[in-house]
Amino acid sequence: MAPKRRSPKKLRLVKSPRTARTATKAAPRKPAAAEGKKRRPALRTYDAATARRVGAEQKAWEQGEVAKSLARAPARRTEFVSDSGIPLPTVVTPADRAREDAGSLGLPGQFPYTRGVQPTMYRGRLWTMRMFAGFGSPADTNQRFKYLMAHGVTGLSTAFDMPALMGYDADHSMSRGEVGKEGVAISSLRDFEILFDGIPLDQVTTSMTINASAIVALCMYIAVAEKQGVPMEKLGGTIQNDMLKEYIAQKEWIVPPRPAVRIVVDMIDFCSRKMPRWHPVSISGYHIREAGATAVQELAFTLADGIGYVEECVKRGMAVDDFAARLSFFWDVHNDFFEEIAKFRAARRIWARVMRDRFGARDPRSWQLRTHAQTAGVSLTAQQPYNNVVRTALQGLAAVLGGTQSLHTNSLDETYALPTEESVTLALRTQQLIAHESGVDRVVDPLGGSYYVEYLTDEMERRALEYIRRIDEMGGIIRAVEEGFPQKEIGESAYRYQREVEQGERLIVGVNAFQSDREEPIQILKIDDSVAEDQEALLKKVKVERNAKAVSAALAKVEAACRGTDNLMPPVLEAVKAYATLGEISDVFRKVWGQYREGGIF
């Protein structure tokens, strides 16, 4: 359906999906001003006459010095593009930026937040160094958490094992061989108690990377905190809980998309009322990117997911300013240094405009895109693993220059296994080196105004908005996901990337260039199968010691809430406290909504 032009006089709360205005047709033109507000006159960064003069000089330069240089020796490529395909000129000048509107940059902490969501950014407070950790038993991970805290992490981040992520207990047949392998094994509240033993939940913030069974994990966290005497309203942290990207990319699910989104909205609703310091969702681009998306696709599909969640919450009857400030994001940081920085900046600008102009949010905190970032796991190589330290350092630097609120840096051995203590320490030191030795923390948005970075920021915004417009035309992201649109785009990009590597168009040091025969053996972390045995034994014990009737009653309440419209958080919390297991609660979801299966399309 074609976008309707809205009367500039009226500003009303959006109740139905509306197409975002895009600047797609012509070459850089002034971004659309806020709907319903007086069109702010453009604040041209560059004086038109100066831009013209520079343009003339640039033309002469191209025909002069550049032509001479190319006549002596051709350029290394016939064309240069960013990793997502944005054409890159030899150099960017004020002439190319003649129409740049300084108002679309603003100042840090000022709409549209291109330059950062806080006015003083790292001068006020460094980004949170939040290292993803989790393996083996809850006791193993508890130990790793404490190790990391002793070495300078400023926030916790929890990795769960595949059974927990997929809603299976340690003793389920689907859990065979998987317990504790990709993250910490969790089946009941007892495991959570061990996991956070000796960690004061009123003093640390914790992120939990879990989605399909996120509601169980969050309730377990709340229950553990209560036992510590910490009420839920004091709890700070994030739960990933972004189901849309699961169907698109990470592929961890229990029930089909629509009931999964219902659970997400229940959690956003609950947290907006009861947990003001908690981020109930981390709208993620990381997994979308790792699955093969380009930076533009990552930007577009993630923001589209965000738009989808906001729409669902508004449909539920929530006021946008009641929940929007607690939404958070999660970006990948891949190899193309400047493109990644531009992605962070474009994301903030797009989201600010979406929240204020499309959804009518009035509270500035609703307009602010806060994000975690992780360096790109998929860029790491098994060959010459020490090269990964360098990759991670460059990527971490890009995230900081992009203005992330929180950062995880990968370890050098992660193409083989979960990180050892040694490798995760080096990854953490990487962040500390950036923070304390590189000097990039001293000025906010230091690359702001760079002709190139502003060009890339505009291009990424333009291209992402085009995708968002297409998704709107499909009827929104949930529809698009059901139709397989983002999945297909990602599959194509992944295949194209692999072809480029295999044809030598894209070089990966150590893999298809600068290979080495020399072995570089590294110690890797091994998870023993005894973890599975121990977890099963503990689970048996928990089941014996708990009150079976209380568990049945609690699970019945969960089922009733699933079948009705009551918020699922209270009954799940009660079930968790009765030591109903993660698998048992997930089975209730399966019973009501069915186990989702994805077909074998490639």
Next chain:
Amino acid sequence: MTDRKLRILVAKPGLDGHDRGAKIIARALRDAGMEVIYTGLHQTPEMIVNAAVQEDVDAIGLSIMSGAHMTLFPAVLDLLKEQKAADIEVFGGGIIPDDDIPRLKQLGVSEIFTPGSSTQDIVQWIRQHIQPRA
């Protein structure tokens, strides 16, 4: 040289949802002229072997990133033996430490393709090592 196309089952056993590699390989094998069936995600060893037998494939490629390879490869091999289909060759790849590869080969896995393997290497290997089953 064979008249008929090789039939390969590409499978994702266990709970691992990382399918970027499996899909690329499935596509590359198809582009190389093989008949490819991709099982989709979250397959049990039983589902995989049943599909392999039903589809009468010549080989199964397992993609495992989750660290569960020492459980899942042997489970598939055992079920193939049980179903008198041990002539279906099993190969695979993913996040599999070098140290585990000798043991897997001892158990009957024909080849493991570690990170950085090219699709062309895999195609070549299949052409050289996988025969159409009688």
